[in-house]
Amino acid sequence: MKSKPIIDVIIPAYNEEESIGKVVRDIPTEWVRDIVVCNNNSKDNTRAVAEEAGATVVDQPQPGYGSACLKGMEFIASKEVLPDIIVFVDGDYSDHPEQLPDVVKPIIEDAVDMVIGSRVSGDLEKGAMMPQQIFGNWLATSLIKFFYSYEFTDLGPFRAIRYDKLMDINMEDPDFGWTVEMQVKAAKLKLNCVEVPVKYRKRIGVSKVSGTIRGTVLAGHKILWTIFKLL
Numbered sequence: 506m507k508s509k510p511i512i513d514v515i516i517p518a519y520n521e522e523e524s525i526g527k528v529v530r531d532i533p534t535e536w537v538r539d540i541v542v543c544n545n546n547s548k549d550n551t552r553a554v555a556e557e558a559g560a561t562v563v564d565q566p567q568p569g570y571g572s573a574c575l576k577g578m579e580f581i582a583s584k585e586v587l588p589d590i591i592v593f594v595d596g597d598y599s600d601h602p603e604q605l606p607d608v609v610k611p612i613i614e615d616a617v618d619m620v621i622g623s624r625v626s627g628d629l630e631k632g633a634m635m636p637q638q639i640f641g642n643w644l645a646t647s648l649i650k651f652f653y654s655y656e657f658t659d660l661g662p663f664r665a666i667r668y669d670k671l672m673d674i675n676m677e678d679p680d681f682g683w684t685v686e687m688q689v690k691a692a693k694l695k696l697n698c699v700e701v702p703v704k705y706r707k708r709i710g711v712s713k714v715s716g717t718i719r720g721t722v723l724a725g726h727k728i729l730w731t732i733f734k735l736l
């Protein structure tokens with residue numbers, strides 16, 4: 506890939522006014538063209554805070570993590586000049602957005618198609634991931650290894666993918682199956698995937714998914730169902 510690729514960032518955000526500004530500001534600006542915050546009916550000031558920090562905000566009325574990401578992709582697809590790489594990162598400041606160069610470099614330097622930031626092999630702050638989340642990740646990645654012979658250690662939200670490969674993958678999941686869908690479909694298409702270790706800390710603000718019983722049950726169920734559905 507060319508040494509100065511166009512990189513756009515997609516950040517799904519729902520009620521993240523306390524963290525979203527920090528996330529946007531910590532992204533190294535010289536590396537990216539556009540930071541797209543995908544807001545889902547947030548009832549707080551997520552929208553204004555993200556814009557103030559320099560992001561482009563798109564609104565997705567249909568709830569769900571995947572729906573928000575799809576809206577961001579739709580916005581990027583409407584640009585006159587398409588990007589070379591898309592980076593996904595969460596809006597709760599659990600990821601360390603300053604690590605963006607580490608996450609994209611394998612694509613730029615080594616002809617890699619997709620890079621997953623692994624929290625499991627990285628520097629994981631105590632309490633940043635719930636035990637059920639760690640177990641769910643282990644189970645999901647073990648099933649992917651068993652059925653698709655691809656070795657991942659995490660379904661981490663901080664990831665980068667070549668734009669053309671993301672189009673080939675044809676993402677569809679509207680909610681919690683988003684991350685696993687991308688990895689399973691990448692395996693099915695035999696994309697060149699690597700992981701890099703990333704840091705992960707406790708989120709700012711209120712948990713939407715794995716810190717809640719409802720979120721854990723729905724996400725766990727959806728992730729496993731997605732792995733089998735795509736077989």
Ligand SMILES: Nc1nc2c(ncn2[C@@H]2O[C@H](COP(=O)(O)OP(=O)(O)OP(=O)(O)O)[C@@H](O)[C@H]2O)c(=O)[nH]1
Pocket residue numbers: 517518519520521543544545568569570573595596597599633708711712713714715716
């Ligand atoms: N746009 C949008 N974003 C969402 C939705 N649900 C979650 N998010 C965002 O997706 C990211 C991940 O959600 P989190 O609540 O951090 O879920 P998690 O990382 O599994 O668990 P915790 O960090 O422990 O709460 C955050 O940036 C959320 O704001 C949604 O329905 N719509």
Ligand SMILES: [Mg+2]
Pocket residue numbers: 595597599708
């Ligand atoms: Mg989180």
